[in-house]
Amino acid sequence: MQQAINSEIMMVLDVCIDSRTDEAGTREAMERTHRWAVRSLAAKEKRSTGQALFGIVQGGVHPALRDASAEFLTKLPFDGFAIGGLAVGETKVERDTMTERATASLPQDKPRYLMGVGTPTDLLEAVLRGVDMFDCIIPTKMAQQGYAYTFQGLVRITRTAYRLEDGPLDPECDCYVCKRYTRGYLQHLMRGKHHLGSRFLSVHNVRHYQKLMERIREGILRNGYAQTYRELKAAVATPKDLKDEAAATAVTLKDVG
Numbered sequence: 157m158q159q160a161i162n163s164e165i166m167m168v169l170d171v172c173i174d175s176r177t178d179e180a181g182t183r184e185a186m187e188r189t190h191r192w193a194v195r196s197l198a199a200k201e202k203r204s205t206g207q208a209l210f211g212i213v214q215g216g217v218h219p220a221l222r223d224a225s226a227e228f229l230t231k232l233p234f235d236g237f238a239i240g241g242l243a244v245g246e247t248k249v250e251r252d253t254m255t256e257r258a259t260a261s262l263p264q265d266k267p268r269y270l271m272g273v274g275t276p277t278d279l280l281e282a283v284l285r286g287v288d289m290f291d292c293i294i295p296t297k298m299a300q301q302g303y304a305y306t307f308q309g310l311v312r313i314t315r316t317a318y319r320l321e322d323g324p325l326d327p328e329c330d331c332y333v334c335k336r337y338t339r340g341y342l343q344h345l346m347r348g349k350h351h352l353g354s355r356f357l358s359v360h361n362v363r364h365y366q367k368l369m370e371r372i373r374e375g376i377l378r379n380g381y382a383q384t385y386r387e388l389k390a391a392v393a394t395p396k397d398l399k400d401e402a403a404a405t406a407v408t409l410k411d412v413g
Contacts, residue, residue: 159205167238168196170212172271175246182216186225189214189240197232208235210269213258216241217250226261236267239287243272252281259286276305276368276392280385283372295365299357302346305364310394311339313357318343331363368392 158166169192171185193211200209211229215221229237239258242251251273259268269289270282279290295305302314306326311318313325321339333342333356345353368388375384 159203159207162205163207165208165210165236166196166200167210168193168212170214170240172214172241172244173216175216175241175244175250177216179216179218179221182214182218182221185241186214186216186221190225190228193229193232193234197234210234210236210238210267212238212240212271213262214241215254215258217246217254219254219257222254222257223261226258230261230263234266236269236289237262238269238271240271242270243274252285255282255287256285262286275394276365277389277394279365279368280372280389280392283376283381284385295361296358299361300354302353302357303361304342304357305361305392307364307367307388307391309392313339313342313353314346315343325357325360326364329360329363329367331360333357333360 170189173185211234213225213229215225239255242254262268267288268286270287272292273282273290274292275294302312304311304313304325307328318339323339324334325339326334342353342356371388375381
């Protein structure tokens with residue numbers, strides 16, 4: 157099917173289970189994923205299409221399984237590697253820990269792709285841990301709920317406070333919506349449940365993610381991602397991000413103590 161639609165990157169079939177599944181269940185899913193990975197490579201070699209094929213590292217939140225999955229898959233001639241089985245029930249601390257553990261075991265000369273993640277802050281955290289690529293429904297899903305990501309923080313455009321605002325969603329954004337429409341007009345569309353409102357917010361949110369990754373890339377090329385990370389995190393963090401960070405810090409301090 158992936159050859160038929162000519163996707164630039166093909167993914168092997170994998171078993172993505174609740175990350176809180178016990179070790180025995182997680183191992184079973186991981187080993188089936190590995191068998192499918194071998195079969196996917198064999199299918200790819202039957203007909204050359206020029207498409208890339210990525211393997212998917214599984215293992216839930218079990219460190220030994222993550223290591224075993226990465227060791228098995230990196231012996232195979234995949235064009236890149238995905239980190240799967242996260243953002244499906246684990247805590248933020250567990251996700252960050254498993255992401256870092258997986259990337260440490262993957263080749264530096266092949267792309268690393270974190271599947272199903274995430275918010276702008278999630279992207280910043282994952283890049284800090286060695287991830288290159290992402291996919292997620294969040295930009296458009298949040299748009300449907302009336303949320304816009306900006307470099308001044310998350311905006312809930314349905315709030316009455318925006319009813320008479322004449323400025324764009326984000327003065328730093330160059331998307332079609334920010335160039336032509338005001339916050340007040342977008343508030344009107346969303347409050348009136350016009351489909352055009354969620355479409356406009358989706359256009360903006362997707363562009364926000366593009367600009368975020370552009371800034372991340374620029375920071376890396378300048379050998380200054382640490383500073384870029386701090387600046388962008390302060391700009392895009394949401395109240396939930398700050399709450400999660402406080403919880404993660406509390407866990408870390410408890411462990412150190």
